[in-house]
Amino acid sequence: MKLKVGVFKFTSCSGCQVELIRMNEQLPELLNLVEFKYWAMASSKLEDGPYDLALVEGAISTPECIEEVKAIREKSRVLVALGDCAVTGGVPSIRNWMSQREAETIVYPKPGYIRSTRVYGIDEYVKVDYYLKGCPPRLENILQVFKAVILGVKPRLRQHSVCVECKLYENECLLTTYKQPCMGPVTAAGCGAICPNVGRVCEGCYGPMSDPNVASMVERLREIGLSDDEIVRKFRKYAGMSKPYREVAKL
Amino acid sequence: MKTVKIGYLTRVEGKAELDLTIDGEEVKDLKLKIYEEPRFFEALLIGRSFEEVVELTSRICGICYVTHQLSSVRAVEKVLGVEVNDRIRLLRRLIAIGGIISSHCLHLYLLALPDVLGLPDVFTADPKLLVKALRLKAVGDKLVELIGGRGVHPVTIVVGGFTYTPPKDKLMELAQSLKEAKKTAVESVPLFSADKFPRFEVDCERVALSNPEEYAINEGRVKSNKGLDISEDEFRAFIEETQVPHSTAKHSKVKGRGSYMVGPLSRVNLNFSQLSDDAREAAEASGFKFPSSNPFAANMARLLEVISLIDEALELIDAYREGPVRAPFQVKGGSAGAITEAPRGMNYHWYSIGDDGLIKAADISPPTCQNARRVEDDLREYVPTIAHLSEKEIASRCAMLIRAYDPCISCAVHSIEVKVKKL
Numbered sequence: 155m156k157l158k159v160g161v162f163k164f165t166s167c168s169g170c171q172v173e174l175i176r177m178n179e180q181l182p183e184l185l186n187l188v189e190f191k192y193w194a195m196a197s198s199k200l201e202d203g204p205y206d207l208a209l210v211e212g213a214i215s216t217p218e219c220i221e222e223v224k225a226i227r228e229k230s231r232v233l234v235a236l237g238d239c240a241v242t243g244g245v246p247s248i249r250n251w252m253s254q255r256e257a258e259t260i261v262y263p264k265p266g267y268i269r270s271t272r273v274y275g276i277d278e279y280v281k282v283d284y285y286l287k288g289c290p291p292r293l294e295n296i297l298q299v300f301k302a303v304i305l306g307v308k309p310r311l312r313q314h315s316v317c318v319e320c321k322l323y324e325n326e327c328l329l330t331t332y333k334q335p336c337m338g339p340v341t342a343a344g345c346g347a348i349c350p351n352v353g354r355v356c357e358g359c360y361g362p363m364s365d366p367n368v369a370s371m372v373e374r375l376r377e378i379g380l381s382d383d384e385i386v387r388k389f390r391k392y393a394g395m396s397k398p399y400r401e402v403a404k405l
Numbered sequence: 406m407k408t409v410k411i412g413y414l415t416r417v418e419g420k421a422e423l424d425l426t427i428d429g430e431e432v433k434d435l436k437l438k439i440y441e442e443p444r445f446f447e448a449l450l451i452g453r454s455f456e457e458v459v460e461l462t463s464r465i466c467g468i469c470y471v472t473h474q475l476s477s478v479r480a481v482e483k484v485l486g487v488e489v490n491d492r493i494r495l496l497r498r499l500i501a502i503g504g505i506i507s508s509h510c511l512h513l514y515l516l517a518l519p520d521v522l523g524l525p526d527v528f529t530a531d532p533k534l535l536v537k538a539l540r541l542k543a544v545g546d547k548l549v550e551l552i553g554g555r556g557v558h559p560v561t562i563v564v565g566g567f568t569y570t571p572p573k574d575k576l577m578e579l580a581q582s583l584k585e586a587k588k589t590a591v592e593s594v595p596l597f598s599a600d601k602f603p604r605f606e607v608d609c610e611r612v613a614l615s616n617p618e619e620y621a622i623n624e625g626r627v628k629s630n631k632g633l634d635i636s637e638d639e640f641r642a643f644i645e646e647t648q649v650p651h652s653t654a655k656h657s658k659v660k661g662r663g664s665y666m667v668g669p670l671s672r673v674n675l676n677f678s679q680l681s682d683d684a685r686e687a688a689e690a691s692g693f694k695f696p697s698s699n700p701f702a703a704n705m706a707r708l709l710e711v712i713s714l715i716d717e718a719l720e721l722i723d724a725y726r727e728g729p730v731r732a733p734f735q736v737k738g739g740s741a742g743a744i745t746e747a748p749r750g751m752n753y754h755w756y757s758i759g760d761d762g763l764i765k766a767a768d769i770s771p772p773t774c775q776n777a778r779r780v781e782d783d784l785r786e787y788v789p790t791i792a793h794l795s796e797k798e799i800a801s802r803c804a805m806l807i808r809a810y811d812p813c814i815s816c817a818v819h820s821i822e823v824k825v826k827k828l
Contacts, residue, residue, distance in 0.1 A: 164442065165442040165444060166467070167464050167465060167466050167467040167470075168466070168467040169464070169466075169467025169470065169557045169558060170467065172467045172468055172511070173467075173556070175511065176543075176546055176556055176557070178539040178542055178543040178546065179536045179539045179540050179543060181535065181539060182532045182535055182536060185528055190528065193526075194415045194416075195415070196415075196416065196515055196516075196526055196527075196528070197415060197416070197519075197525050197526030197528065198415045198416060198526060199525040199526060200415065215444075216442050244464075245444075245449070245461060245464040246445075246449070248449040248461075249445050249448055249449045252448065252449075252451075289558060290467065290558065345555075348555050348560060349554070349560050351554070352554040352560060352561050352568050352569045353561075353569045354563070354568045359558075384454075387452075387453065387454070387457070391457075391461075
């Protein structure tokens with residue numbers, strides 16, 4: 155029996171689904187094990203559930219999204235938040251710190267046509283089984299979830315910080331050695347420390363690691379000369395609505 | 406009066422549906438409703454640093470992140486007066502080529518090919534064909550990853566250039582795969598040739614960047630087949646945007662004229678002579694004659710670009726030398742706009758930056774917004790020619806026409822629901 159999979163999208167850029175498609179020539183191999191029952195981007199065959207696995211991309215930002223994500227939950231055995239938008243609201247949640255009306259008026263001359271709410275991750279409304287952090291989550295992490303669900307075990311998703319991966323690549327520390335505002339110490343691993351590897355600081359696109367020391371991170375950023383505004387912007391980017399960041403995102 | 410609701414029509418990026426009411430051969434009502442949830446990028450950029458613009462605007466689209474990064478970085482650099490060297494220009498062109506190859510192959514083989522094969526998706530297509538096609542797409546992905554540090558939402562593009570130089574030997578290794586991939590692209594010509602698509606000709610304004618030096622992607626003047634010839638700085642003086650009640654994507658038109666088409670067909674039509682020899686030969690074999698006024702020829706235009714851009718990528722890799730790829734600059738305020746060619750057409754970014762380096766205002770016009778009105782106009786001319794067909798067939802032909810534009814509806818993925826109402 156092939157695993158019945160549904161891929162769904164809410165408020166997002168679709169980058170997480172594109173990352174999944176980046177399995178490229180491995181796709182036929184995956185198709186030996188799974189059947190995509192619903193994947194609007196890739197197929198015109200849209201079958202109603204039940205699904206063994208639902209991958210949900212995107213934040214919830216309209217009344218319609220709320221109803222739809224609840225309906226998907228009811229039809230799915232394992233539900234995965236695919237990427238930062240689904241996990242915590244992601245980049246679209248940056249607008250939560252301005253008034254809804256203001257955002258609408260800046261972009262649309264007639265905001266009355268627009269229906270939107272504050273932006274949340276999907277677990278604001280439904281139970282989530284696994285969280286695939288990242289903007290986008292790395293393909294090997296997505297495939298890790300497929301494997302785990304096929305085998306009926308828990309996926310091994312990294313809980314530690316980017317710093318651990320950075321050490322594995324023997325990078326010099328951008329924060330302590332070069333006094334650059336690297337978010338690595340509080341950011342969840344899984345990317346393979348790609349940014350420090352190519353000479354730039356971690357911007358935190360995987361959101362918070364488990365139990366991050368946010369207060370110490372803030373202190374460190376102040377020490378290297380960041381203003382409170384700059385620090386707030388760093389925490390209000392990919393995961394401002396996450397529990398560990400909410401406090402400091404207000405600062 | 407007959408109302409037909411046809412389920413979801415898919416393989417298009419973004420959430421939209423088409424409402425269509427036909428009375429005999431007459432189109433009574435036609436609305437391409439784009440109901441993608443708005444993400445307010447122009448608002449959430451305000452108060453952010455000029456350095457974050459590239460990173461954040463990448464997130465407008467998970468398919469054409471490269472063009473959003475390149476338009477935004479060029480606009481910001483114009484404000485700051487940053488001059489970049491030839492090495493940076495070369496790498497930017499190469500990563501743009503990678504992005505276009507990847508996006509075009511995604512569209513051609515995963516989204517458009519099922520129409521040609523009469524299948525719901527490529528999952529059930531010949532696995533050998535699928536592997537070859539995805540291997541072709543993978544070289545585009547790999548090119549982006551080698552230069553950008555990551556495939557989706559690259560991380561090395563920054564104001565002033567790049568954070569690092571990719572090793573020449575890695576690019577040379579990729580050159581081998583590019584040569585293999587090109588064979589697949591050339592072999593695919595019959596799959597997307599003229600006999601596979603409806604014969605439908607429509608006269609409209611086709612707009613694209615054009616540059617005497619090279620096949621325009623990252624820089625050029627805005628030109629059209631109806632005499633438009635302006636610089637990117639004049640874009641807003643000639644192109645206006647309006648909001649319509651049925652869509653969260655704004656509509657564009659050339660002032661005093663009307664809708665226009667951007668994208669691969671506009672580019673190939675305007676700049677055909679700059680395609681590589683093999684691409685022009687493939688055009689000859691395709692049965693389409695360029696310049697073409699058949700919107701379905703956009704698929705072939707995509708394939709021609711893939712062939713031509715692989716040829717060019719090989720030349721660029723050969724010419725590439727490792728070395729410094731970061732220009733110095735000082736922060737100052739001002740405003741400027743820039744246009745690059747996204748896989749789907751011209752992508753306009755404009756920013757106003759304060760002396761403190763923070764964004765004061767942004768104006769972004771991705772290609773799908775520019776095409777939205779044109780798609781409706783095309784359908785208005787196309788539907789009467791197919792009005793005698795069944796509702797189901799009309800819906801599927803309309804979806805195919807919309808798909809030929811490869812809409813990236815809010816640069817996103819979902820579904821187009823086509824509702825046909827015959828009076």
